[in-house]
Amino acid sequence: MMKTIPRKQLLAELSKVVPRDILLDSDEAMRPFECDGLSVYRKLPLLVALPENTAQVREILVSCNRLGVPVVTRGAGTGLSGGALPLEEGLLLVLSRLNRILEIDPLSRTVRVEPGVRNLAVSEAAAPHGLYYAPDPSSQIACSIGGNVAENSGGVHCLKYGLTVHNVLEVKMLTAAGEEIVLGGPSLDSPGYDLLAVINGSEGMLGIITEVLLRLLPLPETAQVVLAGFASIEDAANAVASIIGAGIIPAGLEMMDRLSVEAVEDFIAPGYPPGAEAVLLCELDGGEAEVAEQMLHVRALLKENRATSVTVSASETERLKLWAGRKNAFPAVGRIRPDYYCMDGTIPRRELSRVLAEISEASHRFGLQVANVFHAGDGNLHPLILYDGNAEGELERAEQLGAEILHLCVQAGGTVTGEHGVGMEKIDSMCEQFSAAELEQFHALKAAFDPAGLLNPGKAVPTLNRCAELGAMHVHGGKLPFPDIPRF
Amino acid sequence: MDQQQQILDQVRAALEAKSPLALQGGGTKSFYGNPSQGAALDLSGHSGVVEYDPGELVVTCRAGTRLAAIRELLAQNGQYLPFEPPALGDSATIGGTVACGFSGPGRPWNGSLRDYLLGAKIINGRGEVLAFGGQVMKNVAGYDVSRLMAGSMGTLGVILEVSFKVLPRPARELTLVFECSQDEAILRANRWSALPLPLSAASWHDGRLSLRLSGAVSQTEKAAEQLAADELSEDQAHWRRLREHELDFFGSASPLWRLSLSPACPALNLDGDCLLDWGGAQRWYTTTESTGEVRAAAESAGGHATLFRGGSGADRFHPPAPAMAELQKRVKQAFDPHGLFNPFRMNSDW
Numbered sequence: 001m002m003k004t005i006p007r008k009q010l011l012a013e014l015s016k017v018v019p020r021d022i023l024l025d026s027d028e029a030m031r032p033f034e035c036d037g038l039s040v041y042r043k044l045p046l047l048v049a050l051p052e053n054t055a056q057v058r059e060i061l062v063s064c065n066r067l068g069v070p071v072v073t074r075g076a077g078t079g080l081s082g083g084a085l086p087l088e089e090g091l092l093l094v095l096s097r098l099n100r101i102l103e104i105d106p107l108s109r110t111v112r113v114e115p116g117v118r119n120l121a122v123s124e125a126a127a128p129h130g131l132y133y134a135p136d137p138s139s140q141i142a143c144s145i146g147g148n149v150a151e152n153s154g155g156v157h158c159l160k161y162g163l164t165v166h167n168v169l170e171v172k173m174l175t176a177a178g179e180e181i182v183l184g185g186p187s188l189d190s191p192g193y194d195l196l197a198v199i200n201g202s203e204g205m206l207g208i209i210t211e212v213l214l215r216l217l218p219l220p221e222t223a224q225v226v227l228a229g230f231a232s233i234e235d236a237a238n239a240v241a242s243i244i245g246a247g248i249i250p251a252g253l254e255m256m257d258r259l260s261v262e263a264v265e266d267f268i269a270p271g272y273p274p275g276a277e278a279v280l281l282c283e284l285d286g287g288e289a290e291v292a293e294q295m296l297h298v299r300a301l302l303k304e305n306r307a308t309s310v311t312v313s314a315s316e317t318e319r320l321k322l323w324a325g326r327k328n329a330f331p332a333v334g335r336i337r338p339d340y341y342c343m344d345g346t347i348p349r350r351e352l353s354r355v356l357a358e359i360s361e362a363s364h365r366f367g368l369q370v371a372n373v374f375h376a377g378d379g380n381l382h383p384l385i386l387y388d389g390n391a392e393g394e395l396e397r398a399e400q401l402g403a404e405i406l407h408l409c410v411q412a413g414g415t416v417t418g419e420h421g422v423g424m425e426k427i428d429s430m431c432e433q434f435s436a437a438e439l440e441q442f443h444a445l446k447a448a449f450d451p452a453g454l455l456n457p458g459k460a461v462p463t464l465n466r467c468a469e470l471g472a473m474h475v476h477g478g479k480l481p482f483p484d485i486p487r488f
Numbered sequence: 489m490d491q492q493q494q495i496l497d498q499v500r501a502a503l504e505a506k507s508p509l510a511l512q513g514g515g516t517k518s519f520y521g522n523p524s525q526g527a528a529l530d531l532s533g534h535s536g537v538v539e540y541d542p543g544e545l546v547v548t549c550r551a552g553t554r555l556a557a558i559r560e561l562l563a564q565n566g567q568y569l570p571f572e573p574p575a576l577g578d579s580a581t582i583g584g585t586v587a588c589g590f591s592g593p594g595r596p597w598n599g600s601l602r603d604y605l606l607g608a609k610i611i612n613g614r615g616e617v618l619a620f621g622g623q624v625m626k627n628v629a630g631y632d633v634s635r636l637m638a639g640s641m642g643t644l645g646v647i648l649e650v651s652f653k654v655l656p657r658p659a660r661e662l663t664l665v666f667e668c669s670q671d672e673a674i675l676r677a678n679r680w681s682a683l684p685l686p687l688s689a690a691s692w693h694d695g696r697l698s699l700r701l702s703g704a705v706s707q708t709e710k711a712a713e714q715l716a717a718d719e720l721s722e723d724q725a726h727w728r729r730l731r732e733h734e735l736d737f738f739g740s741a742s743p744l745w746r747l748s749l750s751p752a753c754p755a756l757n758l759d760g761d762c763l764l765d766w767g768g769a770q771r772w773y774t775t776t777e778s779t780g781e782v783r784a785a786a787e788s789a790g791g792h793a794t795l796f797r798g799g800s801g802a803d804r805f806h807p808p809a810p811a812m813a814e815l816q817k818r819v820k821q822a823f824d825p826h827g828l829f830n831p832f833r834m835n836s837d838w
Contacts, residue, residue: 057584107678107752131682152628163626165635166603181811184767186750187791188595188769189639191806192816192834194602220831239541247566248655287684289706346624348544378625416552418626433629437616440824442630448818461630 003068005091010047024048036077036084043183045086047244050094055212070454073204075147078139081423085205090187101125103299109216115146115209131216134161146209152201157196159377165200173207176454179302194288203421208451223285225319228307229273236278239305239354240376252283253377260371261330267332273309333371337386341398345409346380346418355482366401380418422460431467491534500615503693510830513584513644516577517710522642543835546623548651551583567654570598574731583647589639592731593689596766602638604653610645613824623651641834656703662715666697670755673697677767678752685711690767737763743799747771750790758785802836
């Protein structure tokens with residue numbers, strides 16, 4: 001069971017089993033760890049531990065388990081949903097020092113890494129063998145593999161190459177009690193339940209990841225990108241449907257709305273068409289002949305769908321320049337207002353125009369601008385709500401608008417989070433997406449892995465009480481979401 | 489036809505009576521796994537495609553829908569299930585296919601059944617109807633319970649409805665044959681998999697390595713030229729017969745073992761006949777070697793061995809390590825606390 005103990009006691013207990021200098025206990029030293037990429041939530045933990053090897057991780061877990069101290073795991077801290085937000089009464093376990101690439105096997109096309117290895121470092125290490133690691137979340141220069149697995153991270157190439165879960169073969173983890181369990185392996189499947197599928201995206205709630213075996217893919221022979229401008233979002237959305245309907249699976253298919261396009265033009269001038277209501281970036285990769293064949297087809301489809309401009313990259317430099325606009329969209333939008341709040345809903349593609357129109361309506365109603373950047377190929381939206389954290393009540397309004405956008409996504413048959421995770425941020429929206437029985441099933445599954453409930457408690461899956469307390473905020477069709485449980 | 493309410497009533501009655509259920513789809517894979525126990529619960533009537541929008545690349549079907557019907561519907565729209573599930577009989581249902589978790593010859597390159605599973609509606613062992621995942625490709629809200637259903641042998645709950653990501657069929661497929669030894673075949677399949685070639689299947693038996701190339705016309709033809717095979721054909725029958733276990737190899741009277749291994753490990757030292765699939769990651773053996781011998785060989789090659797057909801023994805599946813075995817049991821209890829569904833089918837202890 002979870003207990004609250006004083007900082008001094010935890011420090012004394014852990015100092016017995018691990019070197020004192022891997023533990024941080026002063027407020028000043030712990031300050032950099034008080035939040036992850038979602039900085040509106042901040043909290044100082046009871047203690048920070050920065051273990052250097054798996055043996056130390058195990059010692060720390062065994063002690064915390066004995067003392068009943070909850071453990072929040074953190075990788076590079078780039079997460080966007082507050083999943084690594086510390087708990088006041090808990091230990092923050094930072095795995096960034098477990099950063100060795102243990103083995104690359106070019107013949108089997110696998111790489112074995114510790115959880116603190118950065119995503120991009122994997123592809124860099126594999127490159128001499130003509131291989132790479134496909135999932136490329138936008139934070140790939142900084143984010144680490146352990147966090148990628150915990151969040152089941154995506155990226156711009158998901159439609160063709162899948163999410164993290166599709167590219168992980170094995171995970172070694174420690175339970176809250178410090179017991180090692182191996183999920184998956186070098187073979188393509190394992191006997192019994194596919195728990196590897198469950199650990200991906202489990203947000204540090206089920207186990208502490210200590211080693212990961214990743215699948216590598218051959219580097220494509222070539223890649224080419226085409227940029228198209230449109231006079232309406234609807235035309236752009238129709239172009240997306242046409243491309244996919246024609247049997248083409250692009251490596252990346254990204255859309256940006258007018259506000260985002262203007263912001264990046266002001267910021268780095270990538271040469272996006274002025275005055276376009278939407279731009280579409282479509283990347284094709286594969287063999288030279290295949291890419292050339294498909295590019296002809298895509299260009300024709302863009303024109304058919306009334307593209308107002310079409311630019312194809314003629315060189316690698318041009319390809320990177322066209323992508324630079326999309327990749328700088330967040331910081332560019334960040335220059336319009338002091339703060340932005342990034343949403344992460346996913347909807348069926350066919351709902352795109354309708355949902356965007358409703359977001360626009362809500363944006364006017366709340367008096368906050370929304371810039372839309374999204375992975376059009378897989379329906380994953382990243383509306384950026386612009387606000388000023390120093391202006392009275394704006395953050396609260398931004399959060400309310402955010403909740404309304406997630407509500408729109410759920411109503412459209414989608415989900416509240418496509419790739420950023422629930423963490424602390426979207427925990428209340430989970431009450432809307434799932435029934436009481438479904439949430440209880442999640443809790444039961446967690447208890448199978450973590451019976452004492454010590455790993456990242458309070459994140460990812462809300463308690464029924466929390467949902468009940470929220471009931472007033474989530475009244476739909478005159479019915480409370482959980483009419484059969486007590487109210488507080 | 490939608491029989492959800494009827495099935496739910498049957499599950500609740502069984503729960504009340506504490507009487508276990510043996511879940512049944514088309515009955516084409518009833519030989520697989522440990523013997524079923526409990527009263528039969530027929531799910532084949534709960535059928536029909538609930539939603540299919542080719543532009544969304546997603547199909548949603550009730551569990552009793554016949555696999556053949558889904559294949560046909562997708563084919564009419566130039567699409568397919570990229571994990572190429574073996575049906576092993578005309579009456580195979582999509583629910584049974586998910587429960588067994590089988591994937592066909594393209595698995596190492598295109599992904600497995602669980603990779604394409606986006607959502608599932610189930611009845612758990614408390615008699616509750618639950619929906620997880622959905623019809624979108626990116627979804628990290630809550631634990632990925634739908635993928636957990638793949639290969640769970642119906643022991644976690646009654647699968648009512650599933651959603652799959654589907655893909656356009658490749659424009660062109662070519663089959664290449666090379667004459668070589670098993671070790672040479674393993675080496676070639678793995679080396680070529682590390683190159684940007686449109687490889688989509690690799691099998692070997694009796695001195696013949698067969699490769700399949702899938703993709704754009706220009707690309708497959710260029711790759712075929714580059715690989716310079718001994719034989720080249722547009723006939724794809726070999727892959728269908730391999731998938732459906734219709735090749736002569738599968739007609740042997742000896743027990744059939746499925747070994748899932750690290751793909752590049754050299755040929756194993758086991759008696760009997762061997763057919764290699766998945767570029768070496770899946771190896772079929774018809775052998776009379778003891779269970780202990782076969783399992784030890786599989787473990788030494790980074791994998792596991794399943795007694796697929798024939799033979800005898802308490803556990804058809806490879807026993808997991810002790811800590812893992814304990815975790816698996818707790819996961820079962822989290823979904824089915826009273827042991828209502830398919831008792832012992834996957835594990836002889838529960």
